[in-house]
Amino acid sequence: MDKSLEGSLSRLEQKLIGELQSGCCWRGKLSSxxxxxxxxxxxxxxxxxxxxxxxxxxxxxxxxxxxxxxxxxxxxxxxxxxxxxxxxxxxxxxxxxxxxxxxxxxxxxxxxxxxxxxxxxxxxxxxxxxxxxxxxxxxxxxxxxxxxxxxxxxxxxxxxxxxxxxxxxxxxxxxxxxxxxxxxxxxxxxxxxxxxxxxxxxxxxxxxxxxxxxxxxxxxxxxxxxxxxxxxxxxxxxxxxxxxxxxxxxxxxxxxxxxxxxxxxxxxxxxxxxxxxxxIDTNLATWLTTLSIKAMGGAGGLGAEKADAVEKWLTAQQYRDVHPFTGAAPGGWAWTDLPGGVPDADDTSGALIALKLLNKSSSWQSVSAGIDWLIDLQNSDGGMPTFCRGWGRLPFDRSCPEITAHMLEAFSCWRNEMDDARRESVDASMARGLGYLRKSQKDDGSWMPLWFGNQSAKDHGNPTYGTSRVLIGLSALNRTDFFSDEIRLLMISRAAVWLVKAQNPDNGWGGDIGLPTTVEETALAVNALSVLPITNPEIESAKRKGIDKLIELADGCDLPPASPIGLYFSMLWYSERLYPLIFTVTALKTASTRKHY
Known part of the structure; x- marks a missing residue:
């Protein structure tokens, strides 16, 4: 591993561990x-x-x-x-x-x-x-x-x-x-x-x-x-x-x-x-915790004692009863551990991935309930909505690419643990999800997310976030008998071309081509380029330059500065103090473990 990368990663991992509260979760701090x-x-x-x-x-x-x-x-x-x-x-x-x-x-x-x-x-x-x-x-x-x-x-x-x-x-x-x-x-x-x-x-x-x-x-x-x-x-x-x-x-x-x-x-x-x-909200504790678990590499990066405490906390956040507000069935997770949260697809997928990283033999009852909850939520177009199935007439109730890709990643990591009946159901769901991603990919190869944006963009979109998240999900698939792998690799290839093209002259990334560089968007792009099942000199060069930029942005400060890239309900912007730290640790750790780094 490159010494500068190793040093930065070690320092930032310690900072992220230091943000663990009560030994069991990350709560962060939302912008005023x-x-x-x-x-x-x-x-x-x-x-x-x-x-x-x-x-x-x-x-x-x-x-x-x-x-x-x-x-x-x-x-x-x-x-x-x-x-x-x-x-x-x-x-x-x-x-x-x-x-x-x-x-x-x-x-x-x-x-x-x-x-x-x-x-x-x-x-x-x-x-x-x-x-x-x-x-x-x-x-x-x-x-x-x-x-x-x-x-x-x-x-x-x-x-x-x-x-x-x-x-x-x-x-x-x-x-x-x-x-x-x-x-x-x-x-x-x-x-x-x-x-x-x-x-x-x-x-x-x-x-x-x-x-x-x-x-x-x-x-x-x-x-x-x-x-x-x-x-x-x-x-x-x-x-x-x-x-x-x-x-x-x-x-x-x-x-x-x-x-x-x-x-x-x-x-x-x-x-x-x-x-x-x-x-704008009390906290994003569950969301930040699942992201941090992934950033640290699960149990291996946290240590047995912390991993056990975090797993117990995360498992306890799963909804066991019908939700009184949305009527959602049991099995999902919300973005927060507080009683005002409601279960959603993104946080449920994140929890399933985190549980796998914490303990490969996590309670199958909890895992299977989460998987079934996601399958039942999936829209007829194959995409995943956020909260409710079939409410797609208004923007924040429609299918979206980044949440669909997150679902694919969650299903893929648990697929080998399933019985034949559930695996068949999951495969059918994943095939529909891949079909949705194929249809929703833009002509230039990018995807547009729903819950993240960029204030500098003319339409406030953030294709860097959307494309990076979808690439991470598509690259996580380890079995594609249920869908043409040629089509999956073509989607990945087109998206990678766009992501390389979107890199700024300063070697970082903004929310779209030509937008100012931020820590969060640079980290997401580096993360995505580091997990691709394909590579070429252009991808390797962009990744190497991106890693150096990310280290430059993260070094010399207590915490990397946060940018308002989050989109809350009704298109309200927010920043989260821990996003740049979590995203940077994830990117550098992923880059350091890939063979072609």
Whole structure:
């Protein structure tokens, strides 16, 4: 092994081990979010402006100190301003707008908004937001609802004319009907559908008499659905924005049910950091733990004692019962160990791979339940969605390449442990998955991911992430009797050509060709090029240069700097402090163990 690589890898592995918390998991730290901070402070001001007055003032001060020079706010302190976050911050600041430090801040925010909407007229704000999000009402309605509550769309009742009515009444129907109805929000947003639908229903000046009667009759049962889906932590999905939107809407609708408002407001209060900001979510503990296990090479890199503790923790995170929020069957894993999480395909695949690396004889009952859960989730197009099968009309419920490839990798590592019946089922699933990847590969050889992006890209896509993740999944397959290996290798070859082409002149990678180099994207590309079942001088040269760049980026700093490449629900950007460390350790360890390095 190259000495510089060996030295950097050893140092970074020790740092990653040092981030292990309670000897059993990695929790990391998500970036602070202006959007979360604005929504949480505004919601608490509606619950009890006296009790939470100190927090509100602290949050307002953080917004003041983290506004961009153009007058707006982005999703992270490193993000460029965007209209959604700025509208929410502008609305939140309505509760302190008469304070001396904030008048100019609010004025500057209004000027930024005008650059996008044309004016501050309610109709122009509504048109801009609805046009931005299209048919997906998951985030457009919450934004406009908060603007209306803050008086930014008017104060005479007309403000609700600019907020679309969400059909909360359908929440009382059996869940199996949802995919047939065509919800205007994605699967994970049912709490917002109920709370904001009820608020708008009660505030609207104009209404259809028949629908008014139906909605009046459904209100009580809809609240019961909401109450039953509330996790013990008080945070829906452990998400500060979603919980804040639900809380402010219920209070404004006159619903002060303490069994809902109490836990929600308690969750929001606990979410504030010392500096007055909130992250976008509580943590990504399960996701970070499975990534770290893989980075360390499993039990061999962790040692027997740590590996045993981590395995027990990870196994305990598997859902054993039907999920009360999404109705998901038992067998999956969520991104977090907290009660607000919901099982998803990416984290379930990650857990299956991690368990194999920790203990080749891990509980087969847990493993088989996870495998069956993924098979049942797979869409008819062969791809894997994130949460729910067949909800593919809206972006975050559709099949996506990186999660499909992750599933292939998970199935492949356990295939030899299966009985004939399960292996036959898995092979059929993998064949469908490979077919989906073949159809979803772009003409230039790349794949576009769903849950990661790049703020510098024109369309905010990140083909470097998507292509790297798919290459890692395709390269992990060790048996392809169920699919033409020629086709698999052709997909790999085309993708490798694109990835080599995407390398920057400084030998790193950004999210797409010509975009600025980041640690995360360079590490992902090096990782992908290091596991390919094919090679050539161009691939070897790109990999060698990438390794040197990665070492350069990682050396001389306590932790490699994080970039906001993560995409949260509703296209909200975030960075995670441990991503660059985990991705770099994975890439360097993988590169060091390949024969052709």
């Amino acid at each position: 979010s202006a959007l979360s901070t604005a929504v949480a402070m505004f919601a608490l001001s509606k619950v009890d402006p006296v009790k939470y007055g100190g927090l509100v003032q602290k949050a307002a001060r953080w917004l003041l100190e983290n506004a961009n020079q153009d007058g707006g706010w982005g999703d992270t302190p490193e993000s460029p301003s965007n209209i959604s976050t700025t509208l929410l911050a502008w609305s939140a600041l309505s509760v302190v707008e008469h304070g001396q430090p904030y008048e100019k801040l609010i004025e500057n925010a209004g000027q930024y908004i005008r650059k996008t909407t044309g004016t501050l007229e309610p109709a122009d704000i509504s048109r801009t937001i609805l046009g931005h999000y299209g048919k997906d009402r998951t985030f457009s309605v919450p934004i406009l609802t908060m603007c209306a509550l803050a008086g930014r769309l008017g104060k005479d009742g007309s403000e609700w004319d600019h907020v679309i009515q969400l059909p909360f009444e359908i929440s009382v129907l059996p869940r199996c009907f949802f995919r047939l109805i065509g919800l205007p929000v994605v699967s994970y947003a049912l709490p917002a559908l109920i709370a904001m639908g009820m608020l708008r229903h009660r505030k609207a000046r104009k209404y259809n008499l028949v629908m008014k009667i139906i909605r009046d009759m459904a209100a009580g049962r809809s609240l019961e659905v909401l109450r039953n889906s509330l996790p013990s932590s008080g945070g829906f999905l452990e998400a500060i924005p979603l919980t804040g939107f639900v809380t402010m809407s219920l209070v404004a609708a006159g619903c002060r049910d303490e069994s809902i408002i109490g836990p929600c407001s308690g969750f929001l209060e606990k979410s504030f950091r010392e500096d007055g900001s909130c992250p």
